[in-house]
Amino acid sequence: MKLGMLTACLPNLSLAQIAAWADEAGYEALEVAAWPVTGGRDFEAAHLPVADFGTQQADETRELFERHRLQLSALAYYENNLHPDAGRREEIHTHLKKVIDTAALLDVPYVGTFVGRDWTQPVAHSLREAEKIFPELVEYAGERGVRVIIENCVMEGWHPDGYPGNLAYSPELWEWMFSLGLYLNWDPSHLTWIGVDPVKTIAPYADRIVHAQAKDAEILPGAIDRYGVFGKAVGRDDPWDNGWWRYRVPGRGQVDWNAVVDALYENGFTGTLSVEHEDPVWSGTEGKVKTGLEIAHRTLRPLIVA
Structure with a gap:
């Protein structure tokens, strides 16, 4: 198992700058963000120019990672592959294929994305759409x-x-998407707040957990008693503000990381555990983000066999 980090939390730094810092901070791998350069949402980052990535860029990228003793564990383009707008959906699929092409040039085994959902239609409609779309992408x-x-x-x-x-948030949906040829980038934070015990999901799906993300979730005391599991319904100005929980860096929430890492080892996981930093306490400046990544490293490094 390697301890890595997702580069998306540092969108204003170059990949070379992130690699140098990650090396000094003791990380062993990078999960590299590969959104389009134009971006859009504040967590998007374009750390590889996948639109026109060629052999020269591949050689330079490999040299960069070798120089800093890092592995490139996966490329990340987490978008809605079932977007209700047909034009936007096609843009997403086109870019996803460019990310896959770049991964192939770099001998990177995994490209991460979302199933997504057409939020204008019932769940069953999106499941049938995914069954048409994903086999070709796979x-x-x-x-x-x-x-x-x-x-x-x-x-x-x-x-x-x-x-x-x-539509990939529960083990029930994992079993459905595995039938389409997809694998899992397993993240315990989401399971924690939806009421699923993360540790209990490792053994049954170990053969499909090929990459993992390390993000924590903090349950805010008493808040669920006001909002319920679905979160704020009145005055929800920020669509991501549920009101009763928030993401944290590993060690600052409810996830039992000792149990998680132990279960991953017990079930033969040999991939990368990649820190995904979305902690609002340690965000806002480059320095705070890096401090958050250092907290995550201090939490996880003692649990992972050198």
Whole structure:
């Protein structure tokens, strides 16, 4: 197992700057954000120019990672592959294929994305749409030696009422998406707040957990008694503000990281545990984000065999 980090939390730094810092901070791998350069949302980052990535860029990237003793564990493009707007959906699929092409050039085994959802339609409609769309994307990746991995994030902010916007949040849905040839980028934070014991989900799906993200969730005392599990319904100005929980860096929430890492080892996980930093306490400046990453490293490093 390697301890890595997702680069998306440092969108204003270059990949070279992040690699140098990660090396000094003791990280062993990077999960590299690969959104389009134009971006859009505040957590998007374009750390590889996948639109026109060629052999020269691949050689330079490999040299960068070798120089800093890092592995490139996965490329990350977490978007809504079932977007209700047909034009936007096609843009997302086109870019996803460019990310897959870049991964193939770099011999990176995984590209991470979301299943997503058409939030204008019932869940059953989106499931049928995914069954049409994903086999072709999985085949495209497989022909290039790449696996498509899905993070089990709820993405409630994508839905106008705060309901799941990514149909990959539960073991029930994992079993469905595995039938489409997809794999799992397993994240315990989302399971924690939706009421699923993260540790209990590792053994049954160990053969499909090929990459993992390390993010924590803090349950705010007593707040659920006001809002319920679905979160704020009145005055929810921020679609991501549920009101009774928030993401934290590992060690600052309710996830039992000792039990998580132990269960991953017990079930044969040999991939990368990649810190995904979305902690509002340690955000706002580059210095605070880096401090958050250092807290995560101090929490996880003693648990991972050197």
